[in-house]
Amino acid sequence: MMKREKNFPRMAEVAKLAGVTVMTVSRALRSPAKVAPDTLARIHAAIERTGYVPNALAGALSAGGGGKTITALIPTVQHAIFADTITGLSAALRPEGYHLVLGETGYRSEEEDALVAAFLARRPEGFLLTGVTRSLRTRDLLKRANVPVVETWELTNTPIDMVVGYSNEKAAHDMTAWLAGRGYQRIAFVSGPSRNNERARRREIGYRRALKELGLPALKIFTIGAPAAPQVEDGAAILPEVLAEKPDAIFFTSDIYAVGAIQEAKRRGIAVPKELGIAGFHDLAIATVVEPALTTVHVPGREIGYIAGRNILARIKGEPAPQLSAIPFAIVARDSTK
Amino acid sequence: MMKREKNFPRMAEVAKLAGVTVMTVSRALRSPAKVAPDTLARIHAAIERTGYVPNALAGALSAGGGGKTITALIPTVQHAIFADTITGLSAALRPEGYHLVLGETGYRSEEEDALVAAFLARRPEGFLLTGVTRSLRTRDLLKRANVPVVETWELTNTPIDMVVGYSNEKAAHDMTAWLAGRGYQRIAFVSGPSRNNERARRREIGYRRALKELGLPALKIFTIGAPAAPQVEDGAAILPEVLAEKPDAIFFTSDIYAVGAIQEAKRRGIAVPKELGIAGFHDLAIATVVEPALTTVHVPGREIGYIAGRNILARIKGEPAPQLSAIPFAIVARDSTK
């Protein structure tokens, strides 16, 4: 056994100080009702004096269960929308005393694979994963572990365990159709990096389907490089390229890009929404701050997290939980479109 | 022992399948060089077949050490600025294979106390805490545990262990003085909830000190209610009240509020920055999107997280790490001030 400088008193020390055995201390902590009041008092005093903090690792090992933790893997904490999901999840878990362990995958699926394995090693009681596409190995690991898993932010008929999300394809389709309904004819589409982002891919599919249904021209599709997290400047930078396609509207897969594009359009003296309509995705706070305010798809980030949390908790308690929960998105019309 | 539905294969099953003892499997995982190549191959095959994922709880218990995790406690993931700190911390930890466990305190110190105890129970290798004021009990617990602790986002001469931050007092002082230098005379100050937010309190002190030094009038100080996380609308809502003090500039302790105030001022036909200068704090993305763009204090959130991570890692390895790291802030002049 390796020597560590760390210095945690163990239960045995508390027990000795209180003049009882460890078993009584253990009970005092987990079912105080079964311990005599004065013994309890002595034990509490001893805990206070020693600064004892139970070793949850040992406890979990012994009790054969996890330490009341749920693991969530999101692409990045930078994106406010995933932050919302975390907040929703937190809100669901807190009342039940569960803790949240967070991992950032940086939108990289290899990183996700590595994190799932690493976190599985800690035997969490449940998992929240972003998206529904992942390596077979990871799916397999999670299935075998037989731990509640919620995949989020998209829908699928073949979840590992449960899904809570919305259809990105339908959302993009609906926004495209909505833009067409406002009279836009040449609708361009600008996506974030789609290599490891199925949500971006699905949105593109929805956009294409809408164009086809409506008989609108298919413009060149643009993809923004691959920074870890989207930046406002990226949207500004790509605008000139997109304008070469002579669009009368541009649909961005993130508000962040759309805001950058609005700013750049203004700098270039292009009238938004008259000459050029601009739409985003996510409905971030920034969407109402930019001028003109951004038309966008409101996406239920917080609700996804909350429902996912409730579902995981239900599964843990052996209660039934839906395999698929579809949460509605909504198109929010503002001033960046006619 | 409680029966769980979970279904993790143990090392013993892998060992049996590979025709060796658990000890050899353990070695294959931790020091493969000490195991014969063909044995190693059989073991890996067995791991693959069983879907074995080591139980880090047991491993840590046995090895007497933690499972390579660092715990970070921040007020909220909603605030982009703390998200930056998390990103910086992540970046520092990842190369060394450390994992990040995140807790949200919701700006409540009782919650922080509870979380410190709960996380300490999991025996992390280090802690990142936001702010430098906390209960004696928590300080004591952390000191006794003798685990690397970095307090952040403020400076102090009496850290539990280490501090990485900047002086909120000086930052607010400097911004106030800067505003005065631009010709503003009646500078109002609007703070977020300060009850459990020492950073807000220190900023207020800095503001007051600057006024006194400059001989400027002390206006009434405004405090925005207590939502979990700041909202743009809060800044808009408080503007009328503040205007009653006839300020020629308003300094908000968060960009979020400042942006709301700019929007509200525009709605009311007040010219920013001519009639009213507005300044914020944090330098969020939103600061460059609002019109006029917001003058603010740029705060080194990401650097704080990164340096904190490096310091914790250094301490773990027994290398020296500075007790205090002061990271510079900067005043960013934009168009919301003359």
Added chain:
DNA sequence: CTGTTAGCGCTTTCAC
């Protein structure tokens, strides 16, 4: 109400 006996799944000696 409290103590005793096992044992969670793994790693650390120390043998062979």
Added chain:
DNA sequence: GTGAAAGCGCTAACAG
């Protein structure tokens, strides 16, 4: 290069 014994800190089950 591999194994056997012991134990990490705690809790379940059964006594008493």
